[in-house]
Each structure stands twice: as structure tokens, then as C-alpha cells.
Amino acid sequence: MPELPEVETVVRGLRPVLVGRRFARVELHREGLRFPFPAGLGQRLTGAAVTGVERRAKFGLVATDRGDTMVFHLGMSGRMRLDPPDRGKHDHAVFTLDDGHVVAFNDARRFGSLDLVATDALASYPPLVPLGVEPLGPDLTPAYLAMRFAGRTVPVKPLLLDQRIVAGLGNIYACEALFLARIDPRRAAGSVSRAKLERLVPAIRATLEASIAAGGSSLRDHAQVDGTLGYFAHSFRVYGREGLPCPAGRGTVRRIVQGGRSTFFCPAVQR
DNA sequence: ATGTCCACCTGCTGGC
DNA sequence: TGCCAGCAGGTGGACA
Numbered sequence: 414m415p416e417l418p419e420v421e422t423v424v425r426g427l428r429p430v431l432v433g434r435r436f437a438r439v440e441l442h443r444e445g446l447r448f449p450f451p452a453g454l455g456q457r458l459t460g461a462a463v464t465g466v467e468r469r470a471k472f473g474l475v476a477t478d479r480g481d482t483m484v485f486h487l488g489m490s491g492r493m494r495l496d497p498p499d500r501g502k503h504d505h506a507v508f509t510l511d512d513g514h515v516v517a518f519n520d521a522r523r524f525g526s527l528d529l530v531a532t533d534a535l536a537s538y539p540p541l542v543p544l545g546v547e548p549l550g551p552d553l554t555p556a557y558l559a560m561r562f563a564g565r566t567v568p569v570k571p572l573l574l575d576q577r578i579v580a581g582l583g584n585i586y587a588c589e590a591l592f593l594a595r596i597d598p599r600r601a602a603g604s605v606s607r608a609k610l611e612r613l614v615p616a617i618r619a620t621l622e623a624s625i626a627a628g629g630s631s632l633r634d635h636a637q638v639d640g641t642l643g644y645f646a647h648s649f650r651v652y653g654r655e656g657l658p659c660p661a662g663r664g665t666v667r668r669i670v671q672g673g674r675s676t677f678f679c680p681a682v683q684r
Numbered sequence: 685a686t687g688t689c690c691a692c693c694t695g696c697t698g699g700c
Numbered sequence: 701t702g703c704c705a706g707c708a709g710g711t712g713g714a715c716a
Contacts, residue, residue: 416709447692447711471710489710490694503694522693524710567687576711583709652709673689675707 415487417471417548417581418621422628423493424468430495430514431463431475438509446505446523447488454529457481458508470544470580474535482532484540488524493517544580548617553579555610562602562610569605570598571672582617585652586624588677590617592651597683598676599669651677 415423439455461477468474475483485491494501494517504517506527518527530538545561546552561578562569573579573587582590591598593616596609605613650660654677655668664681 419709486710488693489708520693521695522708522710524692565686571687574710585709672687674710 415471415489415491416583416586416624417468418586418624418628420471420473420487420581421468421625423487424466424473426495427473427475427493427516428466430516431466431510433462434514435460435462435511436477436508437511440507440509442505442507445527446520447486447526448528450506450527451529454527457529458483469541470547470576471583472541476532480532481529482535484526484528484530484535484538485518486526486540488520488522488526490522491518491520491525494519543577545576545578546580548579548581548621553614553617555607555614558605558610558613559607562605565602567602568599568671569596569602570676571674572602574672574674579617581621584674585649586617586620588652589620589650592678592683593620595683597680598671598678600684651679653677 436458437460439458441450441455444450457479458477458481461479461481463475464478465476466473467476471486473485473487475485477483494504496515497504497517497519501517501519503519503521503523505520505523506518508516508518510516518525528540535541546557558578562572565572570587570591573582573590574584588598590613594609594612596605596613651666654666657666658664659666659679659682661679661682664679666677666679669676669678
């Protein structure tokens, strides 16, 4: 599920539920996910009040009034279930709030993570340090991409997945943005023309913003903090559409594998 | 440094 | 109802 738009949707869904509330109870149903949970996670959170819920790249940040920030990553299959009607098979961490609401971190594949960091040390928290620019922020510019792509021979598509360059893009939206910008995903990153980079930046933004808008609308159904509805509601132009006609009206969508991941594109449109 | 490949884990789908 | 291969939105580590 989770690329930047899905994490943003989760964060926006959690914020009104969590901010101003205290954790009355924290249950951990295993030792960890991708990494072990930090020592004392439950004790350190229990009784703490949430002061803010933010996103950085694909990380969710839940700040408390005790000087700690809970950092979560949803991996490939992570979801936050709000007031789950049942005990989910993969509800690994369950947070009960002082008003009775419950948030369950559910993650079948367990590629997600959950950590607790001193808020004043967040900037030096190792997983956040190497991250590149936020794609929806002011720092993503054609000049920035030109600088980061210079001399790189890797195809541009896998390089867009490198969180040290653009933080938050994932496999779906990298494919979609390259289609919008009419860039061949196989092209060496360093050889992408300035004109194409000028198209790529707005393509990335438009793709992510459209998806956030779709996810955001699913929040009307306020039990949906997992972004699932928005995910399905979003219609992809090339992702997952191998063999189907290109939405630009010429050619057929192809699927190739780059760096072990599927890339979908239209060779007739993307050069 | 850069590029390439693999591992981590469960669930689902489609073919036989 | 079965079995198996292949696929999935991410990332960190090993290796040349």
C-alpha cells in the first residue's frame, strides 16, 4: 500500500484521532517487525499525550508530550486500523486511547517498523538523515534533479526510487510520473534532458497530489485510516496495465523488470 | 562511490 | 476441496 500519498493519508487520518489524547494502553503482540521494537516502548508511551502527527518521506511521526516521537514505517503491507471490529491476525501493536478509541498497527508481511526517538534528536535519527528532498516541497526542482542525476548511468526509473534523492516516491508513482513526463524509464538518469526534467517535476507533484486527493476523500468514511480506499479509488495510467492500450492513444503498455521491480510504461510515448 | 542482486515475510491469483 | 509458481505499494545489506 504505502507510498507517500498513502502515508500522508494515514497521517491525516490519525491526526484528529490522536492529537490531544493520551495512550491509556499499549499492547505489543510480538518483539518487533523489520527491526526489534525499542526497549520500553510500551512503558514510555503509556500515559503520554500526543502533541502532533506528521510525515517525513514514507515515515509517520507521532510526537508526545514526554519528549519522545514514535516513528512508524508501513513497509509493503502496513496499515493503521481505527477501532478495529475484531482482533486482526496481524495487529502487532495496539494503542488504546484515553477516550476509548483504538488504533492497531497491522502488517502482514512485517516489513514495517516502529521506533521511539527523542524528539530533539529526530534530525539525527539515522533512518531520516540520508533522505532526499520532499517531492511536494520547494526543494524538488529540475536543477536539483539535474545535479543528482549527473553522471549516473542507472536507468532513471530505479533512481527515482532511491529515497536519498526524492524521498517518498515508490514503484507505482515513479512509473506514473515518468509516463506523465513522457520519459523512457530505461534511459540513463544522467542522460535525461533538461527539458524532460522540467516536465518530470510537475509530473511527480501532480501524480502524488491526485493520489492524496483520492485518499483524502476516502477519509469521509472515518474508519479508513489505512488509505486502502484511496488506493483502489485511484486509477493508474500505466501501473499494472501490461498489454492494455496506452491511455495517450498510441501503443501498448509494456512491463519490464528493473532492479527486481516491475516497471510499466508506453514505449511509443515515453522516449 | 556506483551498480546489481538478494533477503526479509505473508497472502493472493491463476494455471494445472 | 489441492499444489505450485509468480507476483505484490519497501528497504537494507552484501558483493564486485
